[in-house]
Amino acid sequence: MAGIFSGLEKLGLGNIGGGDLFEDPKKKEAAVKQGEPQKKLTLVNEEDYLFDKKYKCPVCDMDFEAKTVRTGKVRMKAVDIDLRPDYAELDQTKYDVIACPECGYAALGRYFNTLNKYQIDDIRVKICMNYKKLNYKEPTYTYEHAKNLYQLALANAVVKKAKNSEKAYICLKTAWVLRGETQRLDSADPDYQKKKDENDAQEKELLKNALNGFVMARQSEEFPIAGMDSTTLDYLIAALAMETGDHDVAGKMISEILTSRTANSRIKDKARLLKEMMAEEKEQ
Secondary structure, eight states, X not given: OHHHHTTGGGGTOTTTTOSOSSOOHHXXXXXXXXXXXXXXXXXXXXXXXXXXXXXXXXXXXXXXEEEEEOTTTSOEEEEOTTOOEEESSOOGGGGOEEEOTTTOOEEEGGGTTOOOHHHHHHHIIIIITTOOOOOOOOSSOOHHHHHHHHHHHHHHHHHTTOOHHHHHHHHHXXXXXXXXXHHTSOTTSTTHHHHHHHHHHHHHHHHHHHHHHHHHHHHXXXXXXXXXXXXXXXXXXXXXXXXXXXXXXXXXXXHHHHTOSSSOHHHHHHHHHHHHHHHHHHHO
């Protein structure tokens, strides 16, 4: 897990990251794809698609603004097999973390205001007291800054003992950010292959963590899980398993979807595509 948190030292949070990322529900009870590489993308003015949205931090009560993508301004051109939306104008996933610049509290938008008193106390002690402020003033987020925000969100999730699904969702979206960065690397750059290989390795590690977290969440949490119903989550688990080489899990989940009476035709079609891709991989 150390690789996921590598770099948090610069935010003053190098002590975060020891132990297991996810809580095994069985232990708890005992105690109580990916798109093809793209050609260089046409440059757009990313700033035109953003605005500053106001927030109040639930931890320190500070009012602050964060960059947000304008609804309806970007066009989805594709969806990867693990449900990552690929937009034409910009990489929207870069802007999905909300982070308080004053105290260091950060979370994905759907979880930002869902804190209880005990979680706030833990974040104040373990995050806020050690946090080194990010002095970021650029009009758009670089991939490096976006990755910093996702690391901060994952550190906060660990400290507040978030559900496995929340931590898995952060891992998944961090992997998507890395994939977006890889798609936009300049193949003419002398360090292109080195950077691509590093990103690919980090992305696969994050996808494995996302898979493990969602599998545990499926066993112990009530639906909807991370905004997904049961068939959507089963499909995502199948896709992540295939991307990370766990064909046994992928095959099991695909079979459950295809024989399900509740899964809709769209999900079944996507599951059939995964099955065909798996068959092609085995033939190679």
